Amino acid sequence: MEGITLLVSIILIVFGVLQIILFFKLWGMTNDVRSLKNHLISQLGAKPHTQASTSPSEPVPGVIKNNGITYTVTGKDVEYSDGTKGSLKTYPGYPECGVITDDGFELLYNDVYYASEALYQYITRKTESPNGLYEKRQAS
Incomplete structure (x- = not known):
C-alpha cells in the first residue's frame, strides 16, 4: 500500500x-x-480613420492611403487614384456615411473611411463589402 x-x-x-x-x-x-x-x-x-476632423460628419480632406486604396476626400465626393469617382451620402452632425446601391439600398457605415473603401468596391465590382461593418436599409 x-x-x-x-x-x-x-x-x-x-x-x-x-x-x-x-x-x-x-x-x-x-x-x-x-x-x-x-x-x-x-x-x-496609423490607420487613417483615426484622424481628427472638425465635424464628425465631415471627413478630413486630402489624400488618404488605406488598405491599398489611395483616394482623395473632399466633402462627400471621393476620387480614387485610378480616376474612379463617387459620392457618399453624409448626415450633418453624425459620423455615419452611406453608399447608395443601384437596387435602391443604402449601406450605412459608421466611419467615412470604411464607407470610402466600400464605395470603391461597389463601384469597381458591384459587390457589397464582405466585412459586414454596415447596416443595409432602403434608401430614403
Missing part, C-alpha cells in the same frame, strides 16, 4: 510542476502576442 501512495504522490508532484510550467508558458505567450501586435501596428502605421 505504501508503494501505491508513493507512486500517486510522485505523479501529483510531477503534475503540479507541469501545471506551473504551463502557466508561465501561457503568460509568456501573452507578452509575445502583445509585442507582435505593437510591431504590426508600427509597421502598418
